[in-house]
Amino acid sequence: MVLEEIVTIFFGIFTDYTLRYVALGSAILGITSGALGCFTVLRKQSLFGDALSHAALPGIGIAYLFAGTKDSLFLMLGAAVFAWFGGIVTLGITSTTRIKQDAALGITLSVFFGLGIVLLTYLQSTGGASQGGLDRFLFGQAAALIETDVLNLGILAAGCFVVLIVFFKEFKIATFDSAFGQSLGFPTRYLSALLTSVIVVAVVIGLHTVGVVLMVSMLITPAAAARQWISSLKNMLILSAIFGGISGVVGSMISSTTEGMSTGPIIVITITTILGISLMFSPKQGYLFQYIRKKRQYQNNSKTISSISKETNPRS
Amino acid sequence: MSADLIIIGTAMLVAANCASIGAFLVLRQMAMMSDAISHAVLLGIVIAVFVVGGRETVPVIVGGVLSGILTVSLVELLYRTGRLKKDSSIGIVFPFLFAIGVILVTQAGNVHIDAQHVLYGSIEFVPFDTLYVDEINIGSKSLWVLGILAIANISFIAILYKELKISTFDASLAVSVGMMPVLIHYLLMIMVATTAVVAFESVGAILVIAFFIVPAAGAYLLTDRLSRMIVLSVGLGIISAITGYMLAILADVSIAGSMATMAGVVFGLIWVFAPNRGLISRWRRISKQRFEIDVGIMLTHVKDKIELHHQVTPLSISSALGWTFEYSKKICEFALERKLAGKDDLGNLSLTESGRKKAEHYTAN
Amino acid sequence: MMEHKSEHRNLQEGKVYPIEIRNLSVTYRTEPALWNIDLNFPEGNLIAIVGPNGAGKSTLIKAVMGLVPITAGKVNVYGKSYSKQRSKVAYVPQRGSVDWDFPTDALDVVEMGLYGKLGWLRRPNSQTRKKARECLEKVGLGDYADRQIGQLSGGQQQRVFVARALAQDPQIYLMDEPLNGVDAITEETILSILENLRKEGKTIVMVHHDLQTVDKYFDWVVMLNRSLVATGPIKEVFTKENLDKAYQEKQRVSIR
Numbered sequence: 001m002v003l004e005e006i007v008t009i010f011f012g013i014f015t016d017y018t019l020r021y022v023a024l025g026s027a028i029l030g031i032t033s034g035a036l037g038c039f040t041v042l043r044k045q046s047l048f049g050d051a052l053s054h055a056a057l058p059g060i061g062i063a064y065l066f067a068g069t070k071d072s073l074f075l076m077l078g079a080a081v082f083a084w085f086g087g088i089v090t091l092g093i094t095s096t097t098r099i100k101q102d103a104a105l106g107i108t109l110s111v112f113f114g115l116g117i118v119l120l121t122y123l124q125s126t127g128g129a130s131q132g133g134l135d136r137f138l139f140g141q142a143a144a145l146i147e148t149d150v151l152n153l154g155i156l157a158a159g160c161f162v163v164l165i166v167f168f169k170e171f172k173i174a175t176f177d178s179a180f181g182q183s184l185g186f187p188t189r190y191l192s193a194l195l196t197s198v199i200v201v202a203v204v205i206g207l208h209t210v211g212v213v214l215m216v217s218m219l220i221t222p223a224a225a226a227r228q229w230i231s232s233l234k235n236m237l238i239l240s241a242i243f244g245g246i247s248g249v250v251g252s253m254i255s256s257t258t259e260g261m262s263t264g265p266i267i268v269i270t271i272t273t274i275l276g277i278s279l280m281f282s283p284k285q286g287y288l289f290q291y292i293r294k295k296r297q298y299q300n301n302s303k304t305i306s307s308i309s310k311e312t313n314p315r316s
Numbered sequence: 317m318s319a320d321l322i323i324i325g326t327a328m329l330v331a332a333n334c335a336s337i338g339a340f341l342v343l344r345q346m347a348m349m350s351d352a353i354s355h356a357v358l359l360g361i362v363i364a365v366f367v368v369g370g371r372e373t374v375p376v377i378v379g380g381v382l383s384g385i386l387t388v389s390l391v392e393l394l395y396r397t398g399r400l401k402k403d404s405s406i407g408i409v410f411p412f413l414f415a416i417g418v419i420l421v422t423q424a425g426n427v428h429i430d431a432q433h434v435l436y437g438s439i440e441f442v443p444f445d446t447l448y449v450d451e452i453n454i455g456s457k458s459l460w461v462l463g464i465l466a467i468a469n470i471s472f473i474a475i476l477y478k479e480l481k482i483s484t485f486d487a488s489l490a491v492s493v494g495m496m497p498v499l500i501h502y503l504l505m506i507m508v509a510t511t512a513v514v515a516f517e518s519v520g521a522i523l524v525i526a527f528f529i530v531p532a533a534g535a536y537l538l539t540d541r542l543s544r545m546i547v548l549s550v551g552l553g554i555i556s557a558i559t560g561y562m563l564a565i566l567a568d569v570s571i572a573g574s575m576a577t578m579a580g581v582v583f584g585l586i587w588v589f590a591p592n593r594g595l596i597s598r599w600r601r602i603s604k605q606r607f608e609i610d611v612g613i614m615l616t617h618v619k620d621k622i623e624l625h626h627q628v629t630p631l632s633i634s635s636a637l638g639w640t641f642e643y644s645k646k647i648c649e650f651a652l653e654r655k656l657a658g659k660d661d662l663g664n665l666s667l668t669e670s671g672r673k674k675a676e677h678y679t680a681n
Numbered sequence: 682m683m684e685h686k687s688e689h690r691n692l693q694e695g696k697v698y699p700i701e702i703r704n705l706s707v708t709y710r711t712e713p714a715l716w717n718i719d720l721n722f723p724e725g726n727l728i729a730i731v732g733p734n735g736a737g738k739s740t741l742i743k744a745v746m747g748l749v750p751i752t753a754g755k756v757n758v759y760g761k762s763y764s765k766q767r768s769k770v771a772y773v774p775q776r777g778s779v780d781w782d783f784p785t786d787a788l789d790v791v792e793m794g795l796y797g798k799l800g801w802l803r804r805p806n807s808q809t810r811k812k813a814r815e816c817l818e819k820v821g822l823g824d825y826a827d828r829q830i831g832q833l834s835g836g837q838q839q840r841v842f843v844a845r846a847l848a849q850d851p852q853i854y855l856m857d858e859p860l861n862g863v864d865a866i867t868e869e870t871i872l873s874i875l876e877n878l879r880k881e882g883k884t885i886v887m888v889h890h891d892l893q894t895v896d897k898y899f900d901w902v903v904m905l906n907r908s909l910v911a912t913g914p915i916k917e918v919f920t921k922e923n924l925d926k927a928y929q930e931k932q933r934v935s936i937r
Contacts, residue, residue, distance in 0.1 A: 042783060046403040047348050054522075096595055097587065099342070103533050106347035107583060110526035114576025117436045117523070121570040138435060139418065169805065173793050176783050180845075183746050183772040184797035185764070213435070213522065217411035220404050228399065231784045231829050261422060265415035272412040279399065605711040613706045613753045616717045636704050637753040678716065 005257065018143070022256055025145040025153055026248035026263065029209040030271075032157045034222035034244025035164065035237045036202040039195055041223040042175050042233075046216075047105050048090065053203045053215035054109035055086020057116025060137055060207070064123060072149050076156070076204045079137075083200045086112050113212070140211035140264035142252040153205050160198050160205075164237075171195055172233055209248060211264040218244060221271045228278040247271035319443035322456045326442050327557035327575060329462035330515045331527045335553030336469050337507055338532035339546045343484050344504075348403070349391070351525045352410035353505065354512040356387040358417035358434055358521050361513060366420070373461055377513050384509025387413060388502075414521070436572045437520035458517060465514050472507055473546065476500065481542055519572035526576035527553055534586040537593045556582050607650075613637065614647050615656060615675040618665055628665045697760045699724050699853050699884040700745060705754035707737070707744050714740045716908040718754070722853075723901060725882045727875060729889040732905035733928050738888040739775070741905065742855040746772060758853070767797065771846035773856040776838055781831045787841050788826040791816050794848035816844040821870050836867030843871055854878070856887040860894075872898060895919060 040049050056079035063078025086108045093104035120134055136144050145153075164171070170191050173181040178188040199219070206215045226240035251267030341350050357380035364379025365371050387409055394405035421434060430438070447457040473480065483490040483497035490497040508528070515524045535548035559582075560575030567574075588595045614633060621628045634644035648665065651657040656671035667675065698721040705718040715737040722728055730738045743749045745756050747763055758766040771794070791813040792805050799805065817823050820840040830838060839859055846854055854875075860868055875885050879900075889895060895902060895915065902919050904910040910927040911918045 041401075041404055042780075044401065044403065044780075046401070046407045050348075050351075050407065093587070096598065097537055097593060099533050099536060100345050102345050102347040102349075103342045103529055103536075106351055106525050106529035107533055107580070109351075110523060110576055111530060111580030111583070114523055114526055114573045114580065117573030118564075118567070118569045118577055121573060122567060125568045135432070166802070169793075169796055169799070170801070172785075173796055176785065176790075177774065177779050177793070179743075179748055179774050179778060180772055180793070181796075182748055183767070183770070185767045186796070214411045214415060216407045217415075220407040224400055224404055224408060227784065232786070232789070233784050236784050258423070262418070265418045268411050268415040269419075272408060275408065279397065602711065606708075609708055609711065609713060609752070612713075613717065617704055617753075620717065620719075637706075638751070638755050639753065678713075 019253070019256060021145050021147060021150045022142045022252045022263075023249045025150045026142045026209045026252035026267065027245045028150070028153050028157045028248075029206045029218065030222070030244030030246065030248030030267070031241040032160055032202045032244075033206050033210075033215070033218040034226070034240040034242070036160065036199050037219035037221075037244070038223040038226070038233070038237050038240050039171065039175060040199060040219050041227075043195075046220045047102075048087070049199065049203065049219035050216035051086050051090050051105045051108040051112075052083045052200060053207070053212050054116075055089075055112040056080070056083040056203060056207060057113055057137065057212050058082055058119055059085075059116075060134060061116055061119025061123060064134060065119070073152055076152070076207075079204045079207055080200050082112065083203055084197070087196055087200070116212075136211075136262075137207045138211050138213060139262035140207070140209045140214070140267070142209040142263040143256055145208060149208065153208065156201055156205055160201050163194070163198050167191065167194065168234075209252065209263050210267050211262065214264045214268045217268045217271065221268075221275050222247070225271070225275040225278040228275075228282040243271065243274050247274060322443040322459060323439055323571065324558065324561050326439055326456070326458045326462060326518055327561055327571065328554050329459065329466060330439075330518050330524075331531070331553030331557040331575065331579075332550045333462060333465050333469050333511050334515060334524060334527035335531040335535075335549040336473060336546055337504070337511055338528040338553075339535065339542070339549045340480060340484060340504060341508070341528055342532040342536055343542075343545075346504075346508075347525075347529050348406055349388070349505075350508045350512075350528050352391065352406050353384045353387050353509050354516075354524045354528070355410045355521050356383045356413040356417075357509055357512045357516060358421070359383045359413045360386075361516060362417050362420045373457075377510055380513030380516070381506055381509045383413065384505060384512070385502075388505050433520065435520045435522055436570050437516065437518045437523070439518040439571050442518060461514055465511060469507065469511065472503070476503070480504070484542075519575070523572045523576045526579050527556075530576075530579040530583050531556060534583045537586050537590045552582055552586075553579070607647075610639075610643075610647055611651060611656070612674065612678050614644075614651065615667065615671055616678055618657065618667055619672065619675040622666065629663045630665075633665075698722060698757075699759060700886070701757040701760075702741075702745070703755050703757075705741075705744060705756065706752045707740055707749055708752045709740075709749075713907060714749075715744065715905075718905075718909050720903065720909060720912050722884060722886060722903075724884050725879060726884060726901045727879050727899045728884070728886045728901040728903060729895050729899040730886065730903045730905060731889055731892060731895060731927070732910070736906045736927075738905055739857050741903075742772075742857060742886060742888065745855065746770065768849070769852040771849040771851040771854050773842050773846045773854065773859055775857045776835065776842070776861075781833075781838060783830065786827045786829055787817060787822060787833065787837075787844075788813050790830060790841050791844045791848055794845035797849065812848055813844075816847040817841070819847060819874065820844045821866075834864065836863035839863050840867055840870060843874065847874070852883055854883065854885045854887075856885065858888050858890050860887075861890050892924070 037049070040046055059078035059080070059082025060075050062082070063075045067074045090104045090108045093099050093107065094101050123134060170186055173186060174188040174191040174195070178192070181188045202219070203215055206218055210218050222240040222244040223236070225243050226236045230236040230239050247267050247270035251270045252263045255261040255263045255266045341347055360379035360381070360383030361376050364375040368375040390409045391402070391405045394400050394408065395402045400408070418434065442458045443456060445457045447455060447460055479490070479495045479500050482493070483495060483500045487497050512524050515527070519527070531552035532545070532549040534552050535545045538548055539545050556579035557575050560578040561571055563578060564571040564574035586594065591597055614637070617633065617637065618628050630644045630648045631641060633639065633648070634641045637644070648657065651671065652659060655668055656674060658666045658668055660666065700722040702718050702720050705715055706713065707715040718741065730741060732738050740749060744751055745763060756763055758770060763770070788810065792809050795805070795809045795812060799809065814823070814826060817826055820843055822837060822840055822844065825833065825837065830841065833841065843859065859871060878885060889899070896919055899915055901913065902915050903912045904918070904923055904927045906927045911923040
């Protein structure tokens with residue numbers, strides 16, 4: 001019975017009109033955040049993505065306040081502007097006070113989120129935003145994606161990847177050894193800001209399918225999973241994008257079987273499962289293989305020890 | 317008791333409870349770890365409600381604390397593999413547990429928690445939740461529970477004050493005097509989980525971090541003393557709660573959201589205006605210090621040049637040191653005013669006795 | 682006193698030095714890190730920068746490259762500003778400044794040395810890879826090209842950094858404590874490479890931590906303690922008197 005359902009859904013991606021866009025939109029999210037998430041993790045800014053995504057919420061509300069319509073592009077612009085602003089506030093706090101990064105992140109994400117909730121409830125009470133309108137950005141609602149949405153997301157994602165490809169070696173050197181990169185003449189500070197901007201775009205894409213609250217997982221988990229298998233940056237980006245894409249599609253498909261379920265949670269559970277599998281089973285690194293190797297070593301050692309003791313104590 | 321008063325009272329107690337613990341979280345750099353715990357308590361709450369069949373306070377707290385411990389353990393587990401950094405581990409574990417909680421909330425039919433409630437609580441409904449002992453209405457349940465929590469928090473902080481203080485500022489010292497900082501750490505995390513569970517009712521899983529961290533961070537910019545920081549933190553939290561409530565009533569918006577927003581406004585004001593640490597006073601102080609250093613640099617330069625029998629003018633200084641002519645003049649005029657340097661009719665500079673002393677002071681060469 | 686100083690500052694007018702430093706002061710926030718430094722680095726020498734902790738040794742080479750903001754003074758590389766002469770200078774930063782868990786191999790790191798020559802749009806190609814491989818061979822790590830950098834020993838990591846600098850074919854090498862905490866093979870390898878470079882007329886400036894080996898390895902020394910204590914040929918300048926002066930506790934520049 002379950003098998004039937006799975007097959008139906010699987011073929012539904014290609015045939016069913018809405019499912020196609022749901023899957024596509026979620027795949028785009030997964031691929032973009034998977035690839036760019038590698039940089040947040042490598043820059044030791046894993047939780048920075050959390051602040052960026054929470055900061056985006058009031059941006060959506062304000063954009064709606066001004067635009068009045070649910071014009072997806074305008075909302076995304078608002079989200080991007082506020083996410084960027086949140087990033088600046090976080091950096092501002094750490095660089096001008098003795099408050100450390102963790103607290104700065106906590107301040108940004110909670111205050112901006114609170115502001116976002118205020119705007120959300122304001123719009124709800126003035127009857128502006130319908131119930132399923134703006135709150136779909138809290139946990140993501142891939143089912144609400146329409147053709148123009150997916151088109152917009154696709155263009156944004158394409159833009160991200162163009163930037164990523166053009167500036168790949170610059171991003172690599174700015175992340176690995178920024179002082180050396182600067183000595184070569186690369187403006188690493190600007191490159192860093194560019195990278196953050198591209199990550200903001202990834203966050204904005206992700207808001208549709210995974211939502212503000214859970215976005216941070218999509219920026220970390222695919223990259224962490226890919227790292228267990230891969231040891232070159234380019235391939236890590238590719239595998240991370242694949243993992244992200246898969247979890248996006250699988251997650252949105254599973255959640256589409258239930259009416260009105262948010263897509264974010266299932267996507268997150270999917271990608272975390274992929275991480276768990278990677279931690280256990282990856283060759284060289286995976287726990288399973290390490291366990292087997294240790295056991296074999298133990299057996300070898302015992303054999304060696306007993307054979308040595310037999311040599312020295314022939315009577316035993 | 318009027319409904320408004322009950323809500324305000326609840327808000328103040330939530331803020332006070334969170335802010336008092338928050339002081340330690342900020343100092344111990346546990347802000348994001350507490351964020352993770354606060355999210356994860358949802359899972360514990362949902363499971364407790366499911367198991368017990370209703371929203372009894374004690375099981376819910378137990379469930380929340382257990383999920384808090386689970387969170388900390390999972391993060392440690394991931395982090396100790398050496399494969400993942402601590403930040404990453406946190407960012408992987410809490411969305412996972414939170415996601416499971418959200419799915420259970422929306423899917424399990426007999427768990428009556430509204431999805432929105434999860435995010436920003438429903439403090440508005442708190443006056444309707446009254447406590448009955450032997451059929452006597454003894455008042456609002458939330459005020460009672462928060463009140464008991466406040467006593468627990470105050471006791472925790474008071475009894476373990478020394479241990480908390482030392483383990484926060486000097487972990488190795490704490491170990492050497494036998495204080496078991498690891499135990500303190502776990503107790504603190506349990507207090508965080510408990511407070512988060514109780515606050516969940518009023519402000520949900522995400523905004524509770526605003527009350528843990530934001531007032532405490534503001535207090536951190538206002539004082540150097542731990543005891544004062546805790547008191548200030550609670551005070552700022554209460555102010556945020558009251559002003560937040562007023563804003564919410566005025567604009568007809570989420571009370572919890574307004575409280576968090578006002579906490580941010582209060583923090584913003586402190587960030588800019590705090591004496592010593594605020595942006596304004598910092599900017600003033602740093603400008604002044606930079607100027608003084610530049611004066612010192614100029615004096616040292618002039619001293620050297622004079623000893624080599626070279627002539628020095630503001631123009632030559634500007635070209636030698638790479639300063640603009642205007643800035644160079646400004647520095648020289650300052651030195652002239654303070655009688656650190658003198659100028660002859662041709663505009664050549666020389667050092668006075670005190671100027672020479674100052675230049676020599678900079679380099680005991 | 683002052684006459685000695687100008688000799689030892691090597692201030693000969695008219696000659697073009699690889700690096701000229703004039704009236705250099707660098708302050709971090711409000712702490713002076715370098716104070717009124719005036720000196721020239723002579724060409725074709727192996728130059729050591731020594732001094733106590735916090736003396737500003739790393740800051741000096743960073744200031745040459747513009748990696749830290751300069752409060753006063755200027756730096757010239759072969760008579761022109763550093764930004765016009767980047768291709769002539771290679772930087773070997775401290776090992777600890779990098780996260781060695783980064784997913785990359787030894788060859789890749791060396792290849793990064795060629796990114797400057799590639800510029801913005803060109804991508805690493807077979808030529809850059811070949812050159813990178815050659816440089817790895819020169820430091821004795823030819824067989825380690827696809828080894829994960831996290832799996833390399835400290836000495837091997839240091840040699841990778843040196844190979845990266847070699848790939849740039851510079852005139853001047855600025856190195857920050859490259860011999861700190863490395864094994865004997867690495868130390869020998871690096872020193873013999875530097876010896877050859879010196880014979881070719883290159884200039885090597887090295888922040889060096891081990892006073893015992895200064896007169897063995899180097900020709901020229903810069904002794905620093907926020908301000909310049911002494912500079913000149915080892916035989917003349919590396920004296921007990923100067924060492925005492927440099928390492929005196931009280932010898933600190935402070936704001937009062």
